[in-house]
Amino acid sequence: MENSQVAVYLAYSTPHRHTAIDRELYVPRSWTDAPDRCRAADIPDTRTFATKPHLGKQQVDLSGASRCVIHQGLTGDSRLKRNGVEG
Structure with a gap:
């Protein structure tokens, strides 16, 4: 996936309602290792690589x-985590 946008979202959900709380753009290592490419896309120079x-x-x-509940939309991997999240 070289030329697409992927984001990580945090949402709050109940049986009756849901809402987005936060979002963060995922920037692949191939981009964070290319500062000129990031600058051209208005991604700050301070941005470092982080996994989803x-x-x-x-x-x-x-x-x-x-x-x-963690859901990895690209692979469909979902699992329930209690008392923290594995990174």
């Missing part, structure tokens, strides 16, 4: 959530 699970863990940590 790491970005998700940062979002959950900042939210203070203790229970969450």
Whole structure:
């Protein structure tokens, strides 16, 4: 997937409602290793590579959530994690 946009989303859901809480653009290593490419796409020079699970863990940590469902949309991998998220 060289020329597409992938994002990591944090959402809150109940049986009756749901809402997006946070989102973060996933930038692949091939881009973070090419500063000129990032600048051309208005991605800050300070941006470093982070895996999608790491970005998700940062979002959950900042939210203070203790229970969450993780869904990896590109592969369809879903699992329930309690008391933290593996990164």
